[in-house]
Amino acid sequence: MKTKTLLTIILAAMAIVSASAQNRIxxxxxxxxxxxxxxxSSGWDVIIRQGNRQSVSIEVSEELLDRAVVEVKNGTLHIYNENRNRSFSFRNMRNTTQKAYVTVTNLQKIEASGGVDIRFETPLKTxxxxxxxxxxxxxxxLILDCNRFNGQFSGGCDAGITFSGAKEVKADISGGSDVKLREISARMTWISASGGCDIELTGKTDSLTLDASGGCDVSASGLEAQDCTxxxxxxxxGGLFVTHRLDIRVSGAADVTCxxxxxxxxxxxxxxxSLTMR
Known part of the structure; x- marks a missing residue:
């Protein structure tokens, strides 16, 4: 009985020490x-702003510090955790902190996976x-002013982008992702959607090309398109807003309003x- 009590005390003390380490930032x-x-990757929170001078800083729980990798290779800033200890499990990271604050001067590509949260604190012009x-x-x-935008969203991503300028917008959305592309003002817009996605499009475009399948819900009635295929x-x-030319194919129990x-x-x-014209 005393042995069990002693073991319980030791385990409780270890848990307190572990929690304390997690809470030390x-x-x-x-x-x-x-x-x-x-x-x-690795579930980091990445906070991005655009400024005149590039900088990177991190805030992490003390126990994760030796696993936090922040490095540049071939012009790409990599942010991830390296598992150097086989006994360590990233499943026990719910009470930990891992944030990266990144100031960019010029940003051309964002790639993220594994539960990463990306938040912009300033508009981005590129x-x-x-x-x-x-x-x-x-x-x-993300409030974006760019020439051309090319986005791929898969595996249950949630993304919200507001355009303050873009000549071309292209997005491939799949795997149950929820994507909102707002205030588009583009010559050409291409959207491919599959696998149960929810998509919201607003703004104006001269030409819209849209391919939706696999139980997707595409709300494009807020995106005014002159020509649409x-x-x-x-x-x-789906819902569409077309003012001049519409070339549309509807099959497989799909329902569309225009x-x-x-x-x-x-x-x-x-x-x-069904296709309903309004």
């Missing part, structure tokens, strides 16, 4: 080479921007699907 500035891309998110990554508060299949639902009174319509609608 270490702040560091990291000196890194010049970069134009960010690649983050030439072309490529975004590749997967594995439950969140992207918040669209295909809905596999129980996908407003805007386009003058030139080419359509193919299967028996199990």
């Amino acid at each position: 270490v702040k560091q500035n990291r000196q890194v080479a010049e970069f134009t891309a960010i690649d983050a 030439g072309d921007l490529e975004v590749n998110l997967s594995g439950g990554t969140d992207l918040e508060n 669209a295909a809905f299949s596999g129980a996908a639902d 407003k805007g009174n386009p003058r030139d319509i080419s359509k193919s609608v299967s028996k199990s699907s």
Whole structure:
């Protein structure tokens, strides 16, 4: 009985020490080479702002400090945790802190996976921007002014982007992701959606090309398009806003509504699907 009691006390003390270590936050500035891309993983919170001078700092729980890797390779800032101890499990990180504060002068690519949260504190102005998110990554508060945008979202990502300028917008969205692309003002917009995604599009575009399948819900009735080529299949639902030319194929129990009174319509609608013009 005494042995069990002693063991319980020891385990409780170890838990307190572990919790205390997790609650001790270490702040560091990291000196890194010049970069134009960010690649983050391992559940980090990445807070980005644009400024005149590049900088990187981190806030991490003390027990994670020796595993935190912040380095630049080939112009890409990598942020991740290195598991140097086989007995350590990243499953026990719910009470830990790992934040990276990144100031960029020029950002051309963002890549993130593994539960990363990315938040912008300032608008971003750049030439072309490529975004590749997967594995439950969140992207918040990005107000973007760019020439061309190319985004890939998969594996249950949540992303919200507001455009203050973009000539071309392209997005490939899959795997149950929830993506909002707002205030688009582009010559051309391409959207590919599959695998149960929820998508919201607003703004204006000269040309919209849209392919939706696999139970997706595409709300594009807030995106005014002069010309639209669209295909809905596999129980996908959607709303469109087209003012001039509409070329649309609807099949596989898909339901689509379209407003805007386009003058030139080419359509193919299967028996199990519906297209409603409003």
